[in-house]
Structure formats: structure tokens, C-alpha cells
Amino acid sequence: MNKPLAHSLWVIGQGTGLSELDTPAALSIIEGQDFRNGKPQVNLSESLGSVPGLQVQNRQNYAQDLQLSVRGFGSRSMYGVRGVRLYVDGIPATMPDGQGQTSNIDLNSVKRVEVLRGPFSALYGNASGGVVNVETETGSQPALVEAGTYFGSYGSFRNSVKASGATGDGTQAGDVNYLISGSRFTTDGYRDHSGTQKNLGNGKLGVRIDEASTLTLLFNSVSIDANDPGGLTQSQWRDDPRQAARADQFNTRKTISQTQIGLRYQRQLTEKDEFTFTTYGGERHTTQYQAIPVATQSNPLHAGGVIVLERKYHGIDTRVKHQDQWGQLPFTLIGGLDYETLGERRTGYENFNSEAKLGEKGAMRRNEKNRMWNLDPYLQTTWNLTRRWTLDAGARYSTVSFDSEDYYRTDRNPDDSGSRRYHKLLPVASLNYAVTPAVNVYLSAGRGFETPTINELSYRTDGNAGLNLGLKPSTSDTVELGSKWRAGTGLVTAALFETETDNELVVANSVGGRSSYTNAGKTRRRGMELSLDQPLDENWRLRMAWTWLDATYRNDMCATVDCSADEKIPSGNRLPGIARNMGYALLEWAPVDGWHAGADVRYMSGISVNDKNSERAPSYTVASVNTGYRFNWNKVALDVFARVDNLFDRRYVGSVIVNEGNSRYFEPAPGRNWGGGATLSYSFE
Template sequence: MSLSLLVAPALSLLSSPLLAAEETLVVTATQDTISELDTPAAVSVVNGEEMRHAAPRINLSERLSGVPGLQVQNRQNYAQDLQLSVRGFGSRATYGVRGVRIYVDGIPATMPDGQGQTSNIDINSVESIEVLRGPFSVLYGNASGGVINVTTTTGTQPPTLEASTYYGSFGSWRNSVKATGATGDGTQAGDVDYTISASRFTTHGYRHHSSAQKNLANAKLGVRLNEASKLTLLLNSVDIDANDPGGLTEQEWRGNPQQAPRAEQYNTRKSTKQTQAGLRYDRQLSANDDLSVMAYAGVRETTQYQSIPVAPQLNPTHPGGVIELSRHYQGIDSRWTHRGNLLAVPVTFTTGLDYQTLSEKRKGYENFVAENGITLLGEKGDLRRNERNLMWNLDPYLQTAWQLTDKLSLDAGVRFSSVWFDSNDNYIIGKNGDDSGDASYHKWLPAAALKYALSDAWNIYTSAGRGFETPTINELSYRDGNLPGLNFALQPATSDTVEVGSKTRVGNSLLSAALFQTDTDNELVADQSSGGRTTYKNAAETRRRGIELSADSQPGYDWRVKMAWTYLDATYRSNACGTDDCTGNRIPGIARNMGYAALEYAPPEGFYAGTEVRYMSDIQANDENTATAPTYTVASLNSGYKLRFRERWMLDVWGRVDNLFDRVYVGSVIVNEGNNRYYEPAPGRNYGVGVNLSYTFL
């Protein structure tokens, strides 16, 4: 499945990643390959080889910094996942991903309520990662910032077996194996392709109480049923056990960024297990018609111990300091694509229906027990919460593409997004009353783009679209002031975006520019965060204005230069701070300027080397703009050697240094943290080495 849905309505879940000879980055489609140059939207594509090149292969933050408009930061906290936002949407998330839809091989890594996570993405298996910035896709719903679509490798002949290992600072180990291959060329009945990958990662962690271990497995098996249809089975499993070091005050960060005082006191930690499977059926009905159906199901279980003091939990309505979640999710997305002519104009129609459902059992326990008159913290105590939550959505959609003239094209579509939430409270004891309730949200989501080709190598476009973002189950779960019940006062956020852009190819360089403005009503923002628990509220109005520039060049066959710059002015247009008026303040968690530059010498074999520089301007940590994470610039170096021997073997030995100049900086912030513990420190200078060995069965 591809995310360039504005510009390729022919897209279906049968994505076969192709690489055009003249384009190093492409947007994939069922029948047609649309280059990044020809896409009338802000789209960036990072291929899998780039993701794995001299990299630990642990986090998306390692290689996505070169995408303009994408702010992705490693918290150094595997209990909370990466902090990821697109054009500032998602910056409020204290864990997981909000405001951005994430897909892996067509299976959402974002739940129906809009909460996503990246921990199940296997970098070893990635073929490409496409990032669409802005709400310009009607084939995806419940997101304002955009879409991140991950496509994994489809096995081909000849079969290849690969083993790799990485060792880095802070006792970090990653060991992986991968097998890919196929029988036949994939066009005949009975042809099979496969990709199987597994890895294990362990680390002591940069900070105290931040050790983690992660086991990840991913499999993709395709079977050609006949010349017109194919069936693909997708399996994924992840198992994470991680300590949670928590945030620090500014004084604590500057005094000792590695400390984790509350974490050690309460033994804060989180365990997550997720297993999912998907089945995709693709059929070419005729020369002009395609059908695609994707069905999937999964289960995710989470247990989290928080640093909430004993005293608040003595309140009979308090839900406790231990969270146990069991989630079962499933869905189906079916779509039909037709290509033809209408009034002598070439046109493509894609129509479909997307259904997702999520069933959650949520329990809360005290995070302490009393033994012989002594209170032991960090232990699961008495039950304080027990509820069953359901959320589901049903979204029909229609997307069209019109080739009006040789140079002018129009893409337009609409989606009607409906989301329902229902909660049944099963913990009704004494003063803890019945907190059951339900809510529903509905919104029309139109999008359109107009592209004009000034030449074969230069396109300009303008686009407009509407985004829709509901509160997640976790955001509905708590009310400010430790009040009981669900936060049904939260309303969905609606954003309207207009954008103009230009893309041109000069020699072997692709230059892109996008200018946009997004106005949002009822934006969901963090209200207060304390003890690992965050409450949320609606800000009446916000505005984002920005410029995104990028250049990707290959000045020589073995050389590559990549640069990106983002300016994003994100502000409150109304008061979101109560008595302290913060109209005009910057929205916290969002950098106003981001810069990236990389230079690589990377021949297919032999010696290679590269360097990267990342710049991040200061980030406000609270709505009042009284706490700030300072500006920083960090650099990295990598070098290695690739050796092919006996034709079948390839050995790649490499090393890298990150934060080369040992800068002291904040890696991410916890927005509106109630105890001023906003800061999650980044490590100083750190090192890593890796070895990759592959064997091809010629």
C-alpha cells in the first residue's frame, strides 16, 4: 500500500516497489510508478538500504532526520517509544505517536482511535518508508499531520541469507537474521516469494534505570494464485521489557542528566507484547480494473508501573499507579480502482470502505503493597480500576485523478470518517461511581490538488485538504485534578491546510519546496502531565505556517549529498492557558527551525564514509512558554568497508560516532509536565560498530 493517495488513486494494497532509473526515490502504485518529482504533495521517500547503511537498525530516528517537516527524536526511553511529529502534529504525545497515521505493509500501526506506535517496525525488512506531510490523503483517516507508510521487502530470486550484529555504547547489542527469496519470477500460478526476519536488542541504557530488551520478528509470504491474482500473508510480533527513567527538571538535567530519581524509587517500567497477522488479496479484474482487500487482526498487551505517590492513590476515586491493558484489534480495507476516460479526459477512480475496531480491557492497580507495616513501592497492589472500552470506525472514501491536459492534472477526493467510542465501567465501589459513557464523531474530509508541469523536469502544485483527529482512548481516560470518570469534554480536532509547492530535477539533483498553512479548531493538547499520567484539553484555535526545503543530489556515481530545512511557526490563536493568557504563544514540543545535511561516499564495494549534521532550534516545554529546551547542533561520522568474495559472500564491517563533539542537549520534552520535569536528556558522544554478512544462493 502506498501513501501518495492524492496523486495516485490507482494505489491499492498491491504495492510493488519499483525504482525508476532516473529517480532514486519513487512513490509506488498498483500499475504505475509515480516519481517523487511528479507527486503533487509534500512526499519524501527513504529506501531501506539508506535506513540500514552504517546504522544500528534499532530506531526510525537514526535515518529519518533528513525528511523536512518530520521531527523524530529518540527519548532514550524504550518504555515510551519515539517522539514523532509531522508539521507539529503529534508533539503533545508523552508516549507513542499521535496525529500521524502509520502503516506497515497495509496494516495500520495506528489504532482506530488515532494512537500509533513504531516499535513493531523491523528496519531489517524495510524496502521503503514514505512520508506524506499534510492531510492530503482521503484513503486514510483520523490524522492531521500526515501518513508514514512502511513497505517491507518482497523476496526475489536468488535467495539470500543475512546475519548482522551491532554493539554500541551503554551496553547496546542488536543481533539479526534475515532470509529472502522466491520460486519463479512471480508471474506464474504457484510462484512464491518470502521475507523472514528476526532480531534481538538489549541495552543497559544511557540513563540510570533505562535498560531494555526487545525481540522482534517479521514475515511476508506471497503466493501467485493465477496470472491475475495474488495472496500475501503478513506476520509480525514484538516483545519489549523496558525500564522507564522518566523526565527531569532543568536543575536535575544540568546537574546529572543520567539520573532517574523517581524511576528508581518506584521501579517504573513497562512491558509490551504484540502479535498481529494480515491477509491481502489483490486481483486484476481487467486491463482497467483492480480489486484489493486487506484483512488483519492482532492483540497487544501492556503493563506499566508509574511513579505516582501513595497519598493520591488513597483517594477512593483514584485509578492507581499500575496500568494493565489488553487490546484486540482487527479491520478490513477493500478498494476498487478503475482507469478509463470520461468526456475524452483520462480519469482514474478509486473507491473503498475501511472498517476498524478495537476492544480494550483496562485495569488499574495501586503501585504499592504493605507488608509487616512497611510500604513497598513498585509492586502491584489492590485493584482500583476495571473497564471495557470499545472503539470502531467505518469510513467510505472516493478518490479521483483527472489528466486535464498534457501538463495539467487534478486530483480530488472525499472521505466520510465516523468514529464511535463506548466504555463500560466494572469498578463501582463506594465513592467510585459508574463512569461508563459513549461518544461518536463524524466528519467529511475533502482533499484536492492541482499540478502543472512547467517542463519534464519541473512541476508546481497547489493543494488543500482537511484533517480530522479524535481523542485517543488514553486521552479520554483521565480528567484533570484527579477527578473520576472519562474526559468526554474532549472534542475532535479539525484542521484545514493549504499548500503550494515546487519540485524540479537538475541533473542528478531533486530540489523540493513546500509552503503551507494549517488552521486547527479544538486542537488536542496536553493539559497536565505528572507521574507518567497525562490529561488533555482542547485549545480553541491554533495556526501552523511553514516552509520545507530539501535537496537530494548525486554529484558523482559514488557520492551523495542530502540537505533539508524546515521553518515551522506553530502558535495558539486563542487562550489555552486559563487565567494566564497564552494567545500568540508557541505550541510546546515543536521546534521552529530544523536543519539537516549529509555527505556520503558510498561505492557498491570497498571503503565508504559519511557525515551528518543535525540542527534543532529551541523547543518550548509548556503552554506558558516559561520552560525551554535549548537549541543544539550535533554531528556524526561513519565509515566502513564492503568486501565481496567468492561471488556469493558479502561482508560489511562499519563503525560510527554520534554526537561527535559531545554536546549536552535535551533529546525530547514532556509537554506540560506538572512537576516541571520536562526534560529527557540525550547522550553525549557515543560509539557503535557493526558487521553484516550475507550469502546469496546463486
């Protein structure tokens, strides 16, 4: 008799969790406590350095979110995250067009973060690089209340509260669990004109309806008021990395507010069949002031320097899981239908008023209604062929539709309405061999794709009015060979991969916070990922990761319509925004109570900032240390800590703006900085 199935790649977002060892794909799991031990709990970048293949960088600019990419996909994003699918408790933090954000992730209530890389990320739709799934805590007995505070360099403060609990153990009808968390973060910012205020709330309420079904209500809200310091040229960065160039002149800034609610219903239909239904909806409001010169906006086809977005989004994901046995072969079959829709009202205004005062909303220059939806049926199956061999295979047929209606029409600005629709079949497969119960080897292959986002469709490369409807979706074929082995209580992973991409979506030009895009033909990414997570004894732990990634153009490329020989990008040039090598090491002492301490080192090789590879951000190595003390008194616990980041005061570039038209590529990282905090909790035992 074959052993039962050990895994299913479709459990992401369903609260059951994946196994790093058994999953036949490159997968890393970071536990929630790793985001809280001695950390500010402000950005995902604080704790994701141990994930190989994941390049996550803090822009020091909360108007633009983190810069996050997986195996090089997403490194070109001007703001937010693209090329990577984001989920929080099964609800996409990525819109139907592929654009996502991390700003609504509450680290105070994270249970675990799963990062899936490689071919199987295609099973989740419009993304080529991978999937980042965040699962928040579920309330349990006994009830717990918690208050935390953090303060640090540059006038940074974060205060948070959290309460959780449950009635019953969750197995009886009427049992309820709950969790509610809220935080407020403020900072003056490392750079000039980079002050930020951020309020975040997260809630989760679960009910056991009967012995076969549960219902979970999810709530999330975030509001951000952030100044935008923009990028610097290399000479500006070297002269004064804290300056903000023209940010004060134009008072560049962004305000964001988002509220969403979700509902997940799960029912065990029979001993072999399970049904899951997830629905959600939300609103997101954004206003952004950009540093675009008045002379540039004199062009009647220009959309202005102030962007106002009003977005409403909804989605439904319905799936059925069937576990059975065919002869002597156990198998799992999962099928479902995913529907997501986004409606957007986008308006643009001059960033000066009638008195020519900069940084003030002026006359309207753009007014349009955009609609985008995707409809994706999917199917996946897992077969235990023998006690050692397991086969996973699946497919997703993705349809993405975009439609825009232009309401701003003048004699010199014609009707720019238009529509596009994209279709793609995304097959994946993996064969896994268990050498021993603690060692496996797998081979996987799959196809992924990325459609242009609404923002990428918004601006043409020639500067004329109208949508960039000539953009094609990129298509990527990936092959991956990997192995995982359990070393005592630790885990070692290794993966080799190669991805060939057609019609890569790249930045043609980026000026004043606004980017236009084009298709670059063929690119190739190939690399190696290594990781080690090894407890050394009861309290000591070592984590290490290394990534080598070679990402290049495979044919000559030209971004502009009229391309001279000097403007051509030759085959073999490196894709900008991607580090060839990344390294990470963490050593920590973490007993349950008493003193705790940790030290980590991060290395990033040089990064090209444009397609010509004419400039680059230099490589860097930075170190951080932290220490603290945990007190446990019956029902009360207190954890106090202090930390120093960039211990050796290294001057380096934290992130880059790819192909920035004025050569303001560089977003500086802070020098040596400190922080400290405390968390006080009370348990109602």
C-alpha cells in the same frame, strides 16, 4: 492524446510505491538501504532527519517509544505516536483512536519509507499531520541469507538474521516469494534505570494464484521489556543528565507484547479494473508501572499507579480501482471502505503491595472495557486535464465510535461508563501543473481531523473520576503550495503551507506519566519545507533539508476548570514541543564495494516545554560520522562499519515531555557515543 496518469495517492500501502516528483503533495521517500548503511538499525530516528517537516526524536526511553510529529502534529504525545497515521505493508500501526507505535517496525527488512505530509494525509483518516508508510522487502531470486550484529556504548547489542527468496519470477501461477527476519536488541541504556530488551520478528509470504491475482500473508511480532527513567527538571538535567530521579524508588517500567497477522488479496478484474482486499488482526498486551506517590493514590477516585491493558484489534480495507478515458481525458477512480475495530480491557492497580513496598502491583483501582471502531467510505479521482494539468480530488467520511463500560464501582467510586461518537467529512483537492517534464508546481487544500485517543479520554482535567467525554475532535484546514524539480538525477522540493485548527487537543496536565487533555480553541501552523537529494557523481551523495515552522495559539487558552488570570495562556504563545527551525545535511561516499563513509549534521532550535513558554529546551547542533568496508566474494558479502554519534560531545535535550506537572520536562540525549557492526550475507546463485 493525453499522457497516461502518472500517480495515484491511494497506492500507499499497496506495494506499488509513490513517485516523489509526480505526486502533487509534500512527499519524501527514504530507501531501505539508507536505514542499514552504517546504522544500528534500532530506531526510525536514525535515518529520517532528511525529511523536512518531520520532527523525530529518540527519547532514550524504550518504554515510551519515539517522539514523532509532522508539521507539529503529534509533538504532545506522552508515549507512542499520535496525529500521524502509520502503516506497515498496508496494515495500520495506528489504532482506530489515532494512537500508534513504531516499535513493531523491522528496519532489517524495510524496502522503503514514504512520508506524506499536508492536506492529502486526510485521505487516510484519523490524523492531521501526515502519513508514514513502511514497505518491507519482497523475496526474489536468488535466495539470500543474512546475519548482522551491532554493538555500541552503554552495553548496546543487536543481533539479526534474515532469509528471503522466491520460486519463479512471480508471473506464473504457483510462484511463491518469502521473507523472514528476526532481531534481538539489548541495552543498559544511557540513563540510569533505562535498560531494555526487545525481540522483533517479521515475515512475508506471497503467492501468485493465477495470472490475474496474488495473495500475500503478513506476520509481525514484538516483545519489549523496558525500564522507564522518566523526565528531569532543568536543574536535574544540568546537574546529572544520566540520573533517573524517582525511577528506582518506584521501579518504573513497561512490558509490551504484540502479535499480528494480515492478509492482502489483489486481483486484476479487467484491463481497467483492479480489486484489493486487506484484512488483519492482532493482540497487544501492556503493563506499566508509574511513579505516582502513595498519598496521591489515597484519593478513592484515583485509578492507581499500575496500568494493565489487554487489546485486540481487527480491520478490513476493501477498494476498487478503475482506469479509463472520458473523451480525450484519462482518469482514475478509486473507491473503498475501511473498517477498524479495537477492544480493550483496562485495569488499574496500586503501585505498592499490602506491605507498602513500592513498585509492586497492589489492590485493584480500575476495571473497564473499552470499545472503539471507525467506518470510513472513501473516494478519490485523478484527471489528466491536459498534457500539463492534472487534477486530484477525494473525500473520506469518517465515523469514530467510543464506548466504555465501568466494572469498578464502589460507594466512593461511581459508575464511569459512557460513550461518544464522532463524524467528519474530509475533502481534499490538488491541482498540479507540469512546467516541464522535470519541473512541476501544485496547489492543494484539504480538511483533516483528530479524535481523542482512549488514553486522552481516560482522565478528567479536574482530577475527579469518570471519562473525559467533554473532549471534542480537532479539525484542521490546510492549504499548501509546492514545487518539485529534477536536477539531473537529483531532486529539489519546496513547500509553503498554512494550517488552521479548531479545538486543538492539548495537554492540560501531566503528572506521574499520566496526562489529562483539553481543547485549546484555535491554533495556526504555517511554515516552509526545503529538501535536496543530489548524487554528486557515481559514488558521492548530498542530502539536505530545512524546516521553518511557526506554530502558535490564536486565542487565549485555559486548561483548568477554574482559571485565574495567571493561568491563562495568551494568544500568540508558541505551541510547546515544536521546534521553529530544523536543519539536516548528509554527505556520503557509498561505492558498491571497498571503503565507504559518511557524515551528517542535525540542527534543532529551542523548544518550549509548556503552554506558558516559561521554560524551553535549548537549541543544539550535533554531528555523526561513520566509515566501513564492503567485501564482495562471489556469493559472499561482508560489510563492517564503525560510527561515532554526537561527535563533539554536545550536552542537549533529545526530547521533551510537554506540560509535565512537576516540571520534569527534559529527556536528555547521550553525549559522544560509538558503535560498530558487521553484516554477512550469502547468495544461493
